[in-house]
Amino acid sequence: ATQCEPTCGLVGIGVTTELERRRGDLSKLPSEHPLKPLIELCLKDDYKNRPDVKIVHNLIKTLFHLIQQLDETELLISDMVAVQISPHEVSKKQNYNESN
Numbered sequence: 001a002t003q004c005e006p007t008c009g010l011v012g013i014g015v016t017t018e019l020e021r022r023r024g025d026l027s028k029l030p031s032e033h034p035l036k037p038l039i040e041l042c043l044k045d046d047y048k049n050r051p052d053v054k055i056v057h058n059l060i061k062t063l064f065h066l067i068q069q070l071d072e073t074e075l076l077i078s079d080m081v082a083v084q085i086s087p088h089e090v091s092k093k094q095n096y097n098e099s100n
Contacts, residue, residue, distance in 0.1 A: 017045055018045050019043045019044070022043055026039065034067070035060075038051070038059055
């Protein structure tokens with residue numbers, strides 16, 4: 001018996017904030033990454049300051065739908081540019097495709 005408290009070899013836990021400990025991992029994400037603010041919220045040391053799973057789920061679901069809408073908008077714009085037609089014509093084409 002060494003009379004020493006057992007350790008698990010994890011560095012910085014309880015001493016350094018989790019956000020600071022994960023700074024290296026976070027630096028791999030682009031600063032404009034859409035999930036970065038949510039990830040940082042989830043790394044708060046005090047669990048009371050972290051979002052619960054329902055909030056995380058709703059935020060990710062909302063972000064996913066926004067990205068889908070953005071992708072669809074970009075496709076419509078590229079269609080308009082490619083065929084050089086008016087937005088009204090592209091809209092009519094899209095409605096026709098959806099009905100068939």
